[in-house]
Amino acid sequence: MESWIGLGSALGSLAFLYPMVQMYFPQQLQSYLAEYTNKLFCYFYPYIQLTIPEYSGEQMSRSDAYANVESYLAASPSVLRRARKLKADIGPNSKKLLITVGEHDEVVDELAGGMKVWWLSSKEWPSSQTITWGGAEDERRYYRLTFHRRHREFVYGSYLPRVQEEGRAAAVKNRQRRLFTNNPSDNWYGYRRSVWSHMPFEHPSRFDTLAMDPVKKQEIVDDLIQFRDSKEYYAEIGKVWKRGYLLFGPPGTGKSSMIAAMANLLDYDVYDLELTAIKNNTELRKLFIETTGKSIIVIEDIDCSLDLTGKRNKEKKKDDEPNKNMPPGTNNKEESSKVTLSGLLNFIDGLWSACGGERIIVFTTNHVEKLDKALIRRGRMDKHIEMSYCGFEAFKVLAKNYLRVDNHHRFDEVRQLLEEVRMTPADVAENLMPKSAGEDADTCLERLVEELKKAKEEAMTAAAAAAAAEAVSKDGAVGSG
Numbered sequence: 001m002e003s004w005i006g007l008g009s010a011l012g013s014l015a016f017l018y019p020m021v022q023m024y025f026p027q028q029l030q031s032y033l034a035e036y037t038n039k040l041f042c043y044f045y046p047y048i049q050l051t052i053p054e055y056s057g058e059q060m061s062r063s064d065a066y067a068n069v070e071s072y073l074a075a076s077p078s079v080l081r082r083a084r085k086l087k088a089d090i091g092p093n094s095k096k097l098l099i100t101v102g103e104h105d106e107v108v109d110e111l112a113g114g115m116k117v118w119w120l121s122s123k124e125w126p127s128s129q130t131i132t133w134g135g136a137e138d139e140r141r142y143y144r145l146t147f148h149r150r151h152r153e154f155v156y157g158s159y160l161p162r163v164q165e166e167g168r169a170a171a172v173k174n175r176q177r178r179l180f181t182n183n184p185s186d187n188w189y190g191y192r193r194s195v196w197s198h199m200p201f202e203h204p205s206r207f208d209t210l211a212m213d214p215v216k217k218q219e220i221v222d223d224l225i226q227f228r229d230s231k232e233y234y235a236e237i238g239k240v241w242k243r244g245y246l247l248f249g250p251p252g253t254g255k256s257s258m259i260a261a262m263a264n265l266l267d268y269d270v271y272d273l274e275l276t277a278i279k280n281n282t283e284l285r286k287l288f289i290e291t292t293g294k295s296i297i298v299i300e301d302i303d304c305s306l307d308l309t310g311k312r313n314k315e316k317k318k319d320d321e322p323n324k325n326m327p328p329g330t331n332n333k334e335e336s337s338k339v340t341l342s343g344l345l346n347f348i349d350g351l352w353s354a355c356g357g358e359r360i361i362v363f364t365t366n367h368v369e370k371l372d373k374a375l376i377r378r379g380r381m382d383k384h385i386e387m388s389y390c391g392f393e394a395f396k397v398l399a400k401n402y403l404r405v406d407n408h409h410r411f412d413e414v415r416q417l418l419e420e421v422r423m424t425p426a427d428v429a430e431n432l433m434p435k436s437a438g439e440d441a442d443t444c445l446e447r448l449v450e451e452l453k454k455a456k457e458e459a460m461t462a463a464a465a466a467a468a469a470e471a472v473s474k475d476g477a478v479g480s481g
């Protein structure tokens with residue numbers, strides 16, 4: 001079988017005769033010759049060759065199809081075993097060494113039913129003497145797939161889509177996850193500028209280290225996994241494959257930690273969207289379009305983002321009034337963000353998210369009551385999660401995590417106090433963390449109990465003071481009445 005392919009290549013190399021044919025034969029004879037040579041070629045050579053170049057399109061950007069084949073071959077041990085030349089590289093977004101078929105080598109992929117296809121990894125240099133930036137980009141790498149004509153339907157309809165899908169999945173598994181932050185729009189244009197900056201995402205938070213009610217936690221984990229695995233379901237019901245989460249609660253209750261745990265669970269990238277750095281809805285749209293699938297788009301402290309809440313609207317009105325401290329002619333309106341509620345709603349709704357699926361959008365806030373109802377209605381923010389003060393179950397997770405203890409004689413006391421006092425998981429965690437090598441679980445739990453008692457006393461004193469103030473104001477009201 002391989003000898004047929006060799007023959008094909010040999011016949012292909014007869015192409016050098018073509019200029020001679022052009023020179024000595026009239027036009028019509030030339031086309032006859034071309035047609036019959038082609039027929040003769042097909043008669044002797046029943047194989048089809050399909051080339052997937054590394055760079056394609058007007059922008060000459062790296063082709064996803066090429067990258068997927070590369071990952072597919074790297075993830076197929078039976079194919080790789082037959083390679084004589086291998087190459088190893090850490091790709092732009094990968095965290096592991098990718099070992100795949102080296103250049104000028106050909107491997108065979110044996111499929112069910114004794115069917116075979118051949119992958120050649122190769123490269124060529126452009127014939128024209130054009131000058132380009134950088135040396136390596138001059139080489140044009142490509143994969144060439146060879147298969148028998150009679151397998152054409154199978155290759156186009158099943159094999160190639162499978163190669164792409166498996167390659168993509170392997171690349172996702174191997175990729176270094178990233179944390180993106182939006183650049184100010186003044187930096188968006190020019191050589192190699194981009195709307196997002198990124199760094200490796202290496203936050204250690206996981207669901208098993210997250211302190212919260214275990215039933216609630218399990219419900220969230222199930223919901224996320226259900227979302228991740230529901231590609232077909234979303235397509236079936238005609239819904240964009242996205243889900244919105246609203247995390248609300250006081251500072252230090254684990255909202256940001258929960259987002260990191262979500263990203264780690266699902267293996268998604270995180271886009272941290274700073275709304276105040278965005279000038280208008282058009283910029284917001286551009287940012288969204290430039291996000292990729294398998295990602296969590298986060299807007300932290302949404303109540304502090306301009307124009308979205310009642311309070312901010314009032315502040316905006318104040319901004320619109322002329323500022324006496326600014327020179328005449330300058331407009332402080334320009335300084336304020338013009339991202340509007342409707343812009344943000346469009347951003348979350350189907351309109352712009354139609355450009356791709358598998359995205360989770362998370363808003364966090366300390367003041368859920370301040371948010372516009374339109375923003376957080378179901379369908380936009382599908383799941384509302386309250387992160388609250390530390391309960392006993394949440395404390396047990398922290399004790400296990402920070403002190404490696406499942407049980408302790410102090411636990412009953414802690415349970416009692418946590419029912420009476422409100423303390424955030426961040427504060428509980430801080431008290432549980434050993435401050436020196438000599439501190440053991442006893443010391444840390446004792447410190448926590450002391451702090452809880454202190455907080456209880458403070459709360460009682462504050463309550464008594466508030467009651468006294470109320471009594472005074474009531475007396476005053478009665479007296480004046």
Ligand SMILES: Nc1ncnc2c1ncn2[C@@H]1O[C@H](COP(=O)(O)OP(=O)(O)OP(=O)(O)O)[C@@H](O)[C@H]1O
Binds near residue numbers: 209427
């Ligand atoms: N529920 C929790 N489980 C485990 N650790 C927590 C939890 N809540 C807070 N912490 C600890 O406290 C620190 C601060 O928590 P985090 O940043 O997640 O709070 P937050 O709710 O996002 O606060 P803010 O509203 O101020 O942004 C974390 O680094 C983590 O160590």
Ligand SMILES: [Mg+2]
Binds near residue numbers: 255256257300364
């Ligand atoms: Mg936070």
